[in-house]
């Protein structure tokens with residue numbers, strides 16, 4: 001993450017220029033500095049991936065697939081899929097060096113409309129919902145110690161989740177440096193708790209508690225959709241593997257650091273997740289895991305005894321850090337879409353005093369707050385919608401690796417992924433999208449698809465035919481003054 005906003009004009013042609021040339025050309029421009037090094041990159045990836053899921057999803061996975069063995073296989077397979085997915089994204093990220101992730105790639109591969117539909121869905125649904133889900137995870141863990149043995153009241157939970165969202169958006173509006181510090185600090189905190197859980201589990205195993213693990217594949221359920229829904233929960237825990245693609249303009253020496261951060265970060269998270277699950281299964285039976293609303297707390301009570309209070313604190317830190325990483329990159333996407341005229345222009349404006357994309361941050365947080373309001377906002381349903389909508393676009397992005405190889409064979413590709421990898425990932429995405437619809441059709445999936453297409457209602461009049469309503473200009477001017485923000489100096493093509 002960076003300490004200063006640099007608004008750099010980037011185009012595929014620019015991408016082929018040396019970074020030093022671009023810097024020279026834009027020396028006087030306020031800019032997003034390239035400040036994400038290896039450590040920053042790894043903590044952005046690891047710190048967003050490890051958030052709420054590993055402390056909450058084990059119950060959903062085991063309830064879908066039935067046995068300890070299948071559950072561990074799902075966790076491992078999700079890790080492998082995330083690594084392959086991220087490798088496909090490295091090719092795109094190093095070829096099209098613009099922040100904004102999938103939005104930029106889909107725009108290049110399939111045209112403006114598809115890019116817009118992604119921006120629309122991500123900015124209105126997937127990004128704020130991931131922020132909201134993690135905030136709900138935060139709320140569940142900070143409130144749990146005050147309500148031993150029962151579920152905390154809904155209002156208290158919602159207030160805690162809102163507190164998380166508002167604090168993070170304030171931090172991010174206030175300073176990029178502070179947000180960066182929060183990210184690194186909380187990544188450290190979560191690695192400590194993960195280490196403590198793993199060590200605790202292995203000590204118990206050493207004391208002979210191995211009966212749950214040795215039951216292996218007993219009671220496995222292997223239906224087409226149960227496995228896909230198991231994947232949904234697992235993939236939520238791994239989501240965040242694409243974080244670096246949202247900040248490519250800010251990565252130091254990207255050709256070297258981008259792939260290294262991915263290749264260290266994601267396999268590391270995979271190994272940690274599998275070990276944590278083994279630790280959980282050592283101490284709890286599958287039915288105990290399913291019954292526990294906060295699995296790490298039950299684990300802490302059994303293993304850490306008087307020091308168990310540390311678990312909710314650490315999990316709250318973990319979710320807080322992941323929410324921070326999510327808010328940071330979501331704002332970059334909103335900012336990039338605003339800069340290209342695919343969202344309100346105001347979203348690409350930068351705070352004059354704080355040098356942060358505050359309108360984008362405020363908008364994302366506002367939508368996230370709306371998402372925690374409905375009573376139906378429960379963790380696992382929200383995750384199902386999130387994963388469904390996200391994987392539609394992840395799938396299109398994997399395919400874009402192949403499409404761009406055909407359509408833009410001459411573009412410079414500092415890293416070329418083995419073409420079979422994006423093909424496998426595309427097939428996995430198709431499976432993940434189709435399987436739950438075929439076997440357990442739910443209107444929710446239809447709503448999600450309709451929502452994506454509803455973007456067309458806005459695209460044609462506002463973007464394609466450029467029929468901007470007359471109130472937009474005064475509104476823009478008013479918000480600009482209110483928020484003390486200025487437009488980016490360069491609007492890229």
Ligand code: ARG
Nearest residue numbers: 049051052053130237239326
């Ligand atoms: N993996 C994270 C968790 O378990 C969620 C990440 C959400 N995705 C994102 N791009 N922010 O809580």
